[in-house]
Amino acid sequence: MRQIKIGFLTISDRASRGEYADLSGKAMCKWVQTAVLSEYTSIVKIIPDEQALIEKTLLDMVKSNYNLILTSGGTGPTLRDVTPEATTNVCDKIYYGFAEEMRRYSLKSVPTAILSRQIAGSKDNSLIINLPGKPEAIAVCLSAVFLAVPKCLELLDDSKLGIDREFIKSEQLKC
Amino acid sequence: MRQIKIGFLTISDRASRGEYADLSGKAMCKWVQTAVLSEYTSIVKIIPDEQALIEKTLLDMVKSNYNLILTSGGTGPTLRDVTPEATTNVCDKIYYGFAEEMRRYSLKSVPTAILSRQIAGSKDNSLIINLPGKPEAIAVCLSAVFLAVPKCLELLDDSKLGIDREFIKSEQLKC
Amino acid sequence: MRQIKIGFLTISDRASRGEYADLSGKAMCKWVQTAVLSEYTSIVKIIPDEQALIEKTLLDMVKSNYNLILTSGGTGPTLRDVTPEATTNVCDKIYYGFAEEMRRYSLKSVPTAILSRQIAGSKDNSLIINLPGKPEAIAVCLSAVFLAVPKCLELLDDSKLGIDREFIKSEQLKC
Numbered sequence: 401m402r403q404i405k406i407g408f409l410t411i412s413d414r415a416s417r418g419e420y421a422d423l424s425g426k427a428m429c430k431w432v433q434t435a436v437l438s439e440y441t442s443i444v445k446i447i448p449d450e451q452a453l454i455e456k457t458l459l460d461m462v463k464s465n466y467n468l469i470l471t472s473g474g475t476g477p478t479l480r481d482v483t484p485e486a487t488t489n490v491c492d493k494i495y496y497g498f499a500e501e502m503r504r505y506s507l508k509s510v511p512t513a514i515l516s517r518q519i520a521g522s523k524d525n526s527l528i529i530n531l532p533g534k535p536e537a538i539a540v541c542l543s544a545v546f547l548a549v550p551k552c553l554e555l556l557d558d559s560k561l562g563i564d565r566e567f568i569k570s571e572q573l574k575c
Numbered sequence: 576m577r578q579i580k581i582g583f584l585t586i587s588d589r590a591s592r593g594e595y596a597d598l599s600g601k602a603m604c605k606w607v608q609t610a611v612l613s614e615y616t617s618i619v620k621i622i623p624d625e626q627a628l629i630e631k632t633l634l635d636m637v638k639s640n641y642n643l644i645l646t647s648g649g650t651g652p653t654l655r656d657v658t659p660e661a662t663t664n665v666c667d668k669i670y671y672g673f674a675e676e677m678r679r680y681s682l683k684s685v686p687t688a689i690l691s692r693q694i695a696g697s698k699d700n701s702l703i704i705n706l707p708g709k710p711e712a713i714a715v716c717l718s719a720v721f722l723a724v725p726k727c728l729e730l731l732d733d734s735k736l737g738i739d740r741e742f743i744k745s746e747q748l749k750c
Numbered sequence: 751m752r753q754i755k756i757g758f759l760t761i762s763d764r765a766s767r768g769e770y771a772d773l774s775g776k777a778m779c780k781w782v783q784t785a786v787l788s789e790y791t792s793i794v795k796i797i798p799d800e801q802a803l804i805e806k807t808l809l810d811m812v813k814s815n816y817n818l819i820l821t822s823g824g825t826g827p828t829l830r831d832v833t834p835e836a837t838t839n840v841c842d843k844i845y846y847g848f849a850e851e852m853r854r855y856s857l858k859s860v861p862t863a864i865l866s867r868q869i870a871g872s873k874d875n876s877l878i879i880n881l882p883g884k885p886e887a888i889a890v891c892l893s894a895v896f897l898a899v900p901k902c903l904e905l906l907d908d909s910k911l912g913i914d915r916e917f918i919k920s921e922q923l924k925c
Contacts (some may be wrong), residue, residue, distance in 0.1 A: 597790065640889050671846075672866060673864055675850060675853065675854075676864055697827055723863075723864040726865060727862075727865050730826060730865070
């Protein structure tokens with residue numbers, strides 16, 4: 401059985417210049433480490449908010465057969481926030497349900513989550529999910545959608561991703 | 576008063592080849608039979624997951640003045656799932672609220688409903704609603720949105736569709 | 751500190767011809783007067799459902815540095831309903847969360863709110879929010895999203911909009 405590959409992509413001008421630590425990348429990795437029971441290999445990248453570079457990096461990960469690609473950052477209203485645009489350009493199919501559920505869960509505690517433009521979609525056999533940049537919001541968004549990730553990977557190329565459903569449900573209850 | 580016309584379109588490679596019975600078509604027809612109080616004429620078609628053929632079939636139904644066109648199947652993440660793309664190409668206007676509510680109701684029991692890309696929209700005087708392929712999910716999705724269907728048909732061409740609101744509300748409570 | 755500017759744009763063939771009073775414009779102005787604590791200057795316009803004219807009027811308001819532009823009307827299924835199309839053409843970024851939340855709140859009492867195609871987005875430093883035409887629905891939709899408006903204006907150009915959070919939360923409870 402092929403091993404699952406998960407890519408973590410932090411998109412942040414300041415983190416990529418080393419102006420602060422990549423806390424959102426760490427938050428994604430840590431949550432996934434607990435939620436995923438299958439063995440997986442992973443890669444962690446930090447890049448600035450440049451649309452062409454984001455698209456290239458996502459496409460490279462897709463070509464390298466990453467099953468799941470999680471991005472953090474670049475989903476807000478400012479000029480430099482271009483992650484959803486890059487993700488839309490890369491993907492064959494967009495799953496609006498992911499964005500809806502991530503916002504719905506986030507809105508339980510943070511009214512400004514309505515501004516998040518994060519999306520999810522697939523390109524070839526990879527599922528790409530945008531997450532917000534704030535570490536505390538990352539766990540909320542992952543909890544909101546992760547129960548559906550294994551089924552999506554299975555439909556894409558019959559990959560089997562084992563997850564800890566009890567952990568995810570307990571995380572959902574915290575939201 | 577013109578009689579209401581309802582089109583049922585099952586989109587499935589295997590059902591169209593006769594490899595299994597069209598259970599989703601039956602599920603749509605049966606639910607609508609109970610929910611709709613007006614007399615109506617209907618047509619039932621089963622076609623494979625071919626985007627050009629789906630678009631042609633939808634447009635034929637629109638030109639034949641079908642007020643409501645329900646499709647089942649082809650809304651998931653795989654390469655052969657192209658029903659939302661075909662529906663988007665055919666429609667003048669998309670109503671995102673239908674997709675949101677169908678997913679929201681489905682998610683109460685099925686976390687993977689987040690993957691459904693089903694949409695709804697109108698072309699000329701026809702309202703087109705995508706439904707999932709699974710018969711048990713069809714009733715959930717119809718319950719989620721059907722209370723709004725008469726108003727939409729009325730706004731489109733002043734058609735009057737009588738529905739059993741108590742039945743629909745009781746179906747909603749089951750979700 | 752720059753003063754906040756708020757534009758109110760009623761989009762209605764009949765109101766623009768003077769066939770009835772602009773009740774939706776009044777409803778928007780009155781709600782905002784209560785919810786906004788900062789001083790602001792405002793403009794009120796009434797125009798017919800003409801897409802090119804809507805786009806031109808929105809762009810004029812954007813160029814005149816209106817921080818927040820609220821439209822009412824033209825969000826339904828009929829041929830003359832083109833407000834979301836005009837808004838999409840004008841905006842750089844669309845915030846789907848606004849539409850989701852406005853529909854979610856409206857659906858608590860009105861099943862046909864599912865038909866509303868209203869959206870929100872930003873162009874340059876202006877946030878544009880579509881509202882429905884019915885005065886009673888306007889308060890519901892503004893309550894659903896207004897807590898997030900100050901953060902959006904701040905992210906766009908560091909504008910500071912003071913709002914009465916207690917009033918908005920009490921309005922939300924009425925929905």
